[in-house]
Amino acid sequence: MATPAIATAQGWSASSDSASPLSSLESMSTMARFAAGHPIYLIGSPADFWYRILSGACRMCAYGFDGNRQIVDFLRPGDFFGYDAQIVHSFSTEALVSGTTVAVYPRRSAERVADSDPQVARRIREMAFSSVFRVQSRLLILGRATALEKVGSFLFEMVDRFRTRLVGPVTLPMSRYDIADYLAMATETVSRALTNLREQGVIRFENVRCLQIRDRESLENVCRGSMSESGPMSTMKLYRRSGIA
Amino acid sequence: MATPAIATAQGWSASSDSASPLSSLESMSTMARFAAGHPIYLIGSPADFWYRILSGACRMCAYGFDGNRQIVDFLRPGDFFGYDAQIVHSFSTEALVSGTTVAVYPRRSAERVADSDPQVARRIREMAFSSVFRVQSRLLILGRATALEKVGSFLFEMVDRFRTRLVGPVTLPMSRYDIADYLAMATETVSRALTNLREQGVIRFENVRCLQIRDRESLENVCRGSMSESGPMSTMKLYRRSGIA
DNA sequence: CGATGCGTTGAAGAGTATCAATACTCGTGG
């Protein structure tokens, strides 16, 4: 397995990619590079840093007693992480692809900056708020009834988050195992659901990890039975389970 | 159904209960009172306020096309909510019990205060971070395999969050329907799991909504997956899904 | 080229959702 680990560089300064929100933080950041599968931090390690992905992708996950794994989130360039802990980390975060680069911010210093710069504080706050929203949205996916709905919602989420061009196929950075642990189902079921969608002509595979949504409307119908991300969607049907007359 | 709605009061000032973190915010807050089942805000409504529960309890939820519901979070006194939206709310939040009181903070003003007071900004930030952690932890519960594990984890969470005294029984503010929509399962299955735990002597009911954990250790084992009754389940399987050699 | 990890497919069993019926709780009104 290629490059062994964690070469740390520093002196990284300005932006280079989209929306560098915390420019006054960058002066204190260092940069680190990781091989596929290697941890950025481990569960239980002291939470002394904040991180931001510069390139590549990561998975944030928890491990169970009998070795099972649950993936809490997939992270892409631009995403902050590591702030979800008071003293020690409650999850591990690992690189998905080789060459994943991460900006590392010393937490104490970063918080000092936030305290003295309302702009920075506001960006961090908004970032945290949107994290809450994103995780809550994930809850809705996990709560979906069927495997097909879960996988369908997952595809929309991934296409939104990991597409490089505006149209065309998207390459998923994660394995079927990762998808399974993200959606809390068996890898075989993930595979079957994808095959199902492919046979229906809803999606098309360039190769195993690279796919394209051919029939967006059908895929939306597959996911239906639940809520659309944005949009009014008024018509309240509270007949059952309302708790209100 | 009793008191119709939303009597608004104001002039509420200082703390009264644990850890009033945002004292300089309280001067701008008003107070509102809600009957059971009534919404604090609806999905799609403008996100112009932040809220904090003073007494009672709430559910934050989303509704699907066919009337199904998913509960994203239960909220207790002290919890902030309503910040998880940019422009309009993506979820509804409704009172669980009659007489639920909520402090309401105008968002713009609150953000101005946060911009000028690093202390406040920091508290809000930490609150948001811990929200992220809490929701992520919920993901792990939802990802649990069996109904028994889900309900067991749920009980621990509720006992932690909704106990009034240090020991003794806990009264759950939510119905079985609420629990079902929170755990993404059928109410009948929730009922069966609770009955199962009761018959095993793991929990004891004072009445339908009020229960006590009698055998904490067994309940922990239930949540650790596969143990209790019939035993052929302990196959180790951590060899797969490593992602690293 | 065989090795290793990943991905797909098949068959059997387990667990949950669903449908249906019954019991319980509490507020209302006779």
Added chain:
DNA sequence: CCACGAGTATTGATACTCTTCAACGCATCG
């Protein structure tokens, strides 16, 4: 005070989806 009714909770039987176990195809790599 008790009866009633609506909402809530439990229990049972059946269908169905998903997990599990197993085997095989397919890539990459030493």
